[in-house]
Amino acid sequence: MSKKVSRRQFLTYTLGGTAGFLASGLLFPMVRFAVDPMLKKGEAGNFLDVGLKVDEITDTPISVKFVIHRKDGWYEPPKGETMTAWVLKEGNEILALSPVCKHLGCTVSYNTNPQFKNEFFCPCHFGRYTKDGTNVPGTPPAKPLDRYETKIENGKLLIGPLKKA
Structure with missing residues (x-):
């Protein structure tokens, strides 16, 4: 038995997926900026x-x-x-x-x-x-x-x- 997708569901899935993709594109640089200092190696005490x-x-x-x-x-x-x-x-x-x-x-x-x-x-x-x-x-x-x-x-x-x- 096949379940049909209504036009409304199709638009909801499409808009939700597009919004998620755009949000991840905006959030990734911010998350990377916040996490980047933790990923860098510290300098070993140069005198x-x-x-x-x-x-x-x-x-x-x-x-x-x-x-x-x-x-x-x-x-x-x-x-x-x-x-x-x-x-x-x-x-x-x-x-x-x-x-x-x-x-x-x-x-x-x-x-x-x-x-x-x-x-x-x-x-x-x-x-x-x-x-x-x-x-x-x-x-x-x-x-x-x-x-x-x-x-x-x-x-x-x-x-x-x-x-x-």
């Missing part, structure tokens, strides 16, 4: 020579600029991306701190506000950090500054990936 000798590092933070090469989405700047770190010696440990405030992402500077000597200061909302990057209680930042991994080779400082606080 960069920042041109600073260990002997030059003291307990006073100094600003160090370095260039990294990474692909941001589909764009990779040909000359790389210039990054900055505050480098200082804390006892026997060398710290490399990110200059990005944890409150709203402004750039912190060291010892620039006469009210807060020997502290990192964020001018956006008066965020303050101690010399080791710890946030001062009662000021806007809720977390300490992020730190870069550091390594010493041949008497020179190498800066690695950022460790989130």
Whole structure:
């Protein structure tokens, strides 16, 4: 016994199939865009020579600029991306701190506000950090500054990936 398809059912199936095909064509790029970062392999912690000798590092933070090469989405700047770190010696440990405030992402500077000597200061909302990057209680930042991994080779400082606080 054969079941006949009515004209109404045929149109429903045809329109439903066409709509499903068009929807999948629209949704696939969005799903791929959302899932793509998870499919990429992470870089295995490249360390960069920042041109600073260990002997030059003291307990006073100094600003160090370095260039990294990474692909941001589909764009990779040909000359790389210039990054900055505050480098200082804390006892026997060398710290490399990110200059990005944890409150709203402004750039912190060291010892620039006469009210807060020997502290990192964020001018956006008066965020303050101690010399080791710890946030001062009662000021806007809720977390300490992020730190870069550091390594010493041949008497020179190498800066690695950022460790989130």
